[in-house]
Amino acid sequence: MRIATLLVALSVALIGLSARADEVATAQAVIRAQEQAFVRDDASAAYSYAAPAIKEIFPAPEIFMSMVQNGYAPVYRHKSFEFGESKVEGSWIAQRVHIVDANGEAWEALYTLEQQADGSYKITGCTLLKAGQAV
Template structure:
């Protein structure tokens, strides 16, 4: 009986770990797809990864892209873009990204994503700080 209970507990731990890993991989895929859309100057593709609340604030892809270009230059253009730590809670994921901008300066971005009714993840926000401020 104890062995069966132990096996059930182990399977639950590993299945939740696998689900967590799948969710993180999905969220990172969304962030990476948006990053690549920025690199191609594809406003429509970049905008497609934004959550509904972001689309309410920026109702057109062009307005969204202008905001990113002016307010998030290290996200828009950079030398490197590497994923850091992730945290998942309920339908939300927080993902750190280490960025080296076009001028060689280090930045920390914290993306937040929310799982949508269809199971996909959309970006709800991005906070950006110079790396020395983030420490």
């Protein structure tokens, strides 16, 4: 009986981990799609991955793109862009990204995403620090 209970508990835990892994994969796909839109200079596509609160601050794709170009150069143009640790908390996901910018300098980005009413994930923010800087 104990073994059956243990197997049920393990199965439930693995299903939860699998669902979380799917959520993280979905969030990473959103971040990657936006990153690729930046590479193509596709302001409309990049903007489409921003959460409603971001769109309130930057009410047009061109304004959003200008902000990224000026304030997030390592995100906009880089040599490498690799996913690190992630954390799922309810409808929120935090995703670290290791970036090497166009000049070869290392950066750490922390993206936050929130699940929307339609089930999609949108980017709610990105904090960018030079690698090795304290938060």
